[in-house]
Amino acid sequence: MLKTAGNAPMTIRRNVLQGEFEVSRDPDVVLTTVLGSCIACCLHDPVARIGGMNHFLLASPPSSRSGLGDDARRYGLYAMELLVNEMIKLGAVRATMRAHLYGGANMHSGMRAIGTENTRFAEEFLRADGIELVRSDTGGVRARRLDLQPATGRVRCRSVQGDVPQAPVARVPVTTGDVELF
């Protein structure tokens, strides 16, 4: 463990970019991100003391007027499943996981409410998968800065004035569903 000169534990901050996820049980780790229309789902298992965060944006073609398309939903499931699976691998149990949702702002008036569509997708996933949603701070027109201490599940979410800083984006792989027959 990293220590300061006075032997107090040093916080390890990990930035979770769009398209990424992080899971940890280390009490010194804080996961952080900045969200506009994107959604971050924070999961915490209080029994296993493991937590994690993902950060995703599901976009449908501009021509789509009826919400998220099938491709976007499959990417969303993928983003959620990566997070849930990593939690399970570290020892968390789906039945005792608790979820928080943040982000999903609609920052540009006149455009489709992408933030709302992303929030709705995440809520539907949690409901269908039986993961209790205990806190939600979504919507509005402002960006949010989010900090999660995964070991405790403690979250701090603050409103950010102005535009979201342009952070590098971790892209979801372009090729999907690659098949290899043995």
Place this chain on the structure above:
Amino acid sequence: MTKAILTVDDSPSLRMVLREALTGAGHKVVEAEDGLAALEWLETHQPKLVITDITMPRLDGLALIERLRSREAMRDLPILVLTTESAPASKARARAAGATGWIAKPFDPEKLNSAIRRVIH
């Protein structure tokens, strides 16, 4: 009677999109929430194909494949792994366990159904 495809995944959301993709292509689908539930159903049924996730509680997908391959009646059953795993070691384990093929999530319904046509004789 038409044989079903057995899908094994602990996420109800994933099972739902998989069911839509498979029934849309004309397949009958039966679902299990993990490897143990799948084994239980397979005690009394013979599907035409099993599609299984890897990371699941109670009994994971690779252990499920190993158990099935140890049964005489399941030696030739096509089993596709459908997973978020990307590590080459996981793929090698799936192959060694007796999987017929490997499909990466997020899946493309066309590629999935094309793979199914190739492994079902």
